[in-house]
Amino acid sequence: MVESVAGLSHRPPRPLFSPTTLIIGDSIVRNIRFFNATTRCFPGATAAGLLDKLPELLQSIPSSVCRVIIHIGTNDTTRRQSELMKQDFMDLFRLMESCGKSVFISGPIPTLSHGAERFSRLLSLSTWLQHTCTHEHQHGRAERA
Template structure:
């Protein structure tokens, strides 16, 4: 999950290193606590990717999305970012997840914020750990999410 994302009229909650089940539980609690919120943006950068169990990850993600849709809130998925220091295998797996999520969201008519290409081979957008966006990267991600929120608002 990501910190330091600022979206007009929204609040950001972060659970670093969270796995899908933890994200789902937290998101359901937030929906209950903030019942007036109309939209939920879920960040797809989750700790499960390091387990290298793609089919389990997909199944858990589908289950989480189904539960989030049951809340009646509009759902937007923000896709993964390509880390700069974790090698080709991790980047390839994240790219495959990004492509799968994009297709999954399209099939479910869920708006998808695709920032993968915008961050690819741009280490200056990441902190020194190569994983988390720095201030400039957080600003870019915030703009991408805000644009998606605004486009969903105008088309709804």
């Protein structure tokens, strides 16, 4: 990607190391940068939306990537359909278990800034993700970050 600042073209510096981590998520991950990670930001991302993008994305990443960190969930709670949301996450877990990489799920952090109902939905999702990743995916493929 070439960015233009004041008429000058600017290329991001070439990484010194091949990335070993892929960070995927909604807009909250937009500016996350690590020397050994590559970040893919999908503003407004949901578990269902990420399911559509992941097969192609996983094929396009460098072979040096051995771990994937996924941060989504905040946008899923706006649908107000908890059981469908959980099914989307279970489908996401199944897809990621087959990718051969260590997977870490970084779910939303509940905050009171958007009201009590949103807080409750985020807390419920966070609790469910922690339980599900701990008890149903014990093979190191889906862990709660």
